[in-house]
Amino acid sequence: MDQNSREVKTHCSYMDHGGCGIICTVENGRIVKVKGDPDGWLNQGYICPKGLASPHRLNHPGRLRHPLRRVGARGEGHWERISWDEALGEISERLDEIRRREGARAVAFGLGMPKGLDHFAQIRLANTFGSPNLVASQDVCHAPREITGVHTCGFYPVVDFKEPSELVVLWASGVSTTNEEGAICSQLYKQLEDGTRLMVIDPYRSRLAERAELWLPLRPGSDAALALGMINVIIAEKLFDAEFVDQHVHGFAELAAQAADYPPEKVAAITWLEPEQIRQAARLYATAKPAALAWGNPIEHTNQAFHAARGLVCLMALTGNLDVAGGNVQPLEPKIAGLGPYVRADLVPDKRKEMLSAAHGVIPRFMTIPPAFLRRAILEGEPYPVKALFSLGTNPLMVWADSRLTKRALESLEFFACAELFLTPSAALADVVLPAAASLEFDDIGHYGIGHGYILARPRVVAPPEECRPPLQICCDLGRRLAGEELWPVDYHALLDMVLEPSGIGWQEFMAMGHLEGPHKYRKCEAKGFRTPTGKVELRLSTAEKFGLPPLPAWEGFAEDTSEEFPLVLTGRKNKAALHSSYRWVEELKKHDPEPITELHPADAVRLGINDGDRVRLSTRQGSIEQVARLNQRVRPGVVFAEHGWWFPEEDDPLGGWERSNFNLLTSAAKLGKEFGTPNLAAIPCRVEKVE
Known part of the structure; x- marks a missing residue:
């Protein structure tokens, strides 16, 4: 290494939720190279395109430099x-x-x-x-899973990629693209290499879906219905964990009666799946021990987010995959400040x-x-x-x-x-x-x-502009x-x-450590039960009437359904080089996808007279935008994936051309899920036309 260079270890952040250990090479006060840290606690050397490009934000000529x-x-x-x-x-x-x-x-x-x-x-x-x-x-990220988990089982059930699982289920989880919330894909790849089986539930056939034993290309927004269909099969075929259910579950009979109304044949029509696919998924998940369910952010993108999350926690409980190594766990925090005192919640009683x-x-x-x-x-x-x-x-x-x-x-x-x-x-x-x-310009945690169950040190690498x-x-x-x-x-x-x-x-000692982790304890429920009013996992919420909540997971139908005018189903999609609307001004990221892309299946494209690379107009009942068509066999027929967060800082427009390709001109906040105020960002009826 050049004598004027130095290497600094830190953790990637702000390009996603962060978590990857990285090594930055610094020359004359500027970061000239970033690579994954082979000793990274979560990533073991993995790094994504966003992480590689992160230094290019710092020296961009258009960056804000004064108030x-x-x-x-x-x-x-x-x-x-x-x-x-x-x-x-x-x-x-x-x-x-x-x-x-x-x-x-x-x-x-x-x-x-x-x-x-x-x-x-x-x-x-x-x-x-x-x-x-x-x-x-x-409302559309994390809380529907976390808060629903707290009400159902007393904690947020986190997927455990650290311990071996017999089966991993990726349910709307693009872990190889987003590395959501510290679930770094390198951990999953290691498990797959060691023989862990894989099931993917997603209308997009990702490369991980190609490696899966079972791929279910469900209709966007039908997650709650699929969960109930799988619960139906697990209970009807007595595949549930009888000992766990007997000791640690409240409301089994009520859930069984509810699920009886969702046989695979009925659910298949809602989800665009075959009845046998639903049975196969239920059997695979129920018989694998342990099985980890990685539930992704898209289940929170409709006004049925609460029901979808409830259904998935019920699945974890019925199969005995809660609070077990290699399943869905309750991580214990290290000795750090509690959230309430830290944010001074006492000042707004x-x-x-x-x-x-x-x-x-x-x-x-x-x-x-x-x-x-x-x-x-x-x-x-x-x-x-x-x-x-x-x-x-x-x-x-x-x-x-x-x-x-x-x-x-x-x-x-x-x-x-x-x-x-x-x-x-x-x-x-x-x-x-x-x-x-x-x-990378300031110290952070x-x-x-x-x-x-852990925190990460993010020491600064270079100084910010003055x-x-x-x-x-x-x-x-x-x-x-x-x-x-x-x-x-x-x-x-x-x-x-x-x-x-x-x-x-102190901070200096923490920087040297890199991370601080809580103790690993499993099956805590055997000694203490669950932190709910009944002390059990509440398949039927004991507080439903008190809080005005639905007592059992249910399928309440799509907020909007397709029609002759809007025959396709629109949903959003992220890619490896983007973080919502962030950093659209970083050329090193934009070169991966220089234009906003709408992906559709070739069969749909042929019917609509659309070729790969055509400019297309996407229309919903809310509005219209333009993007560029990409024909892709990985997309489920009848579904359209459009990129969100697009604006154009290079344009001579103070608002960056915000109306041209902005996905959220197609969405509505008119119908909201009561529990979290969640609008529909997915499962939206749409029309796609070639722009002449």
Whole structure:
């Protein structure tokens, strides 16, 4: 190695949920190379295209490098440079004025997907300000699985890729593409090499599906029905774990009666599968010991997210695959700060009653605000008006359902400020924009609060540009002005120390360790039962009537069905080189897929007169966009996969051409799942036409 070079070990982050150990080569203060760390605790050397390209965010010429104040109308693209003191002063003065006039709940705080401690620092900022309204993406990501698990079995059932399984089920889980929430695909590949069997449930025939013993290309959005069909077979054929059911399950008879209404023949018509495929899947999952079910984010993309998650937890319980090594487990956290004290939940004791969601009857313990409810509060004053928003690392114009509704809401705010790396379409509508430091430019802790039983050290590799501040530091700076110096430190490193304090180690020692893991304990239920009111896994929720929840998983039909005008089923799809709408300005990522792609089966394309590479118009009852057709045998016939998060920062448009190919111009927030306020981002009837 050149004597002017040095290597720094850290963990990848902000390009996904993170978790991969990486080694960065630094020359003259710049990262010139990134590679996977062979000693990486989760990835063992694996790295994805996003991780390889991550340094290219740091030195991009279009990156935000100083605070901006809007000049002229929102969205016109006219800005003036201001100092940090001016920016922080204006944000704090405007938010405080609204708090004094309307109350703290009239100010909302926003987040994108959880990436690091910034997520919890922003929650702390909202709580110390006094606002119960922290708006985030949990309505369509993580919470339906986590909170449903908590109500059903007392914990979030995490797939265990660390211990060997006889069978792994990938249910809507693109683990080789997204490495969701620390479930790194290299761990699964190692198991497959060692003989673990594989079942894939997904309308897209991935390369992992090709390796599977069984692939079920179900209709998007029919997950709850398939789960009930499999439960029907498992109970009818007495394939359930009788000992576990007898000792640890509540409501078996009620679930059996419910599942009797979902024989494979009925479910096959809903899911576009064959009855024998459903029977085969049920038998394979029920007889493999242990079996791990990796349930992916797409099951949370319809208003039936609660029923889908309930059905899958019931499957885990019926087969005795809960709380066992190689199944779905309850990881124990290491000795770290609890979430409640860390975010100062005590400062908003009436949050459950005061938050916007309270008026909509969401499920208890779901404590972030679905975007649909924020927009109603802004545009309709329901259940009370929200006048201001401060957001951190999120692009709602592109990622929330019904983008036109989002634009109206953002434009209607009395005050909107955000912190970003780049002037995104959403940031272009703000009053004040703060330039954030990127990951690899500040110290951080990963996986805190996600429920996986470990945290990861993310030491900084290089310094940020002079006026770019870490998101954690931005929260500290605003917190000291808005909530008081006694509640916020001067230096954000104190927020890292707060997490580590119960462990008895400091940041420097944690960096050297790399990760901190909780103890591995299985079958805890044998001694303590489950943390539910009955002490058992609740196939029938004992709290259903109290909380206004459906007591049993059910199939309630599609929010919209296909028709002669809209005969195909549309769903979204991620690729390895993209993270929602993030980093569309990074050429090294964009070169993998330079244009937004719509994938459809060749048989559908022939019928529609569409060739590979044609520009096509996708239309739903909500609107139309244009993308480029790619014919792909891996797509299930009758299904269309379109990429989401597309905007075009290279265009001479302050909003980055947000209307041309934006998937969320096709989605609606009119029908929401009651439990989580979840809109339909999948299973949408659509039409595809060649653009002449």
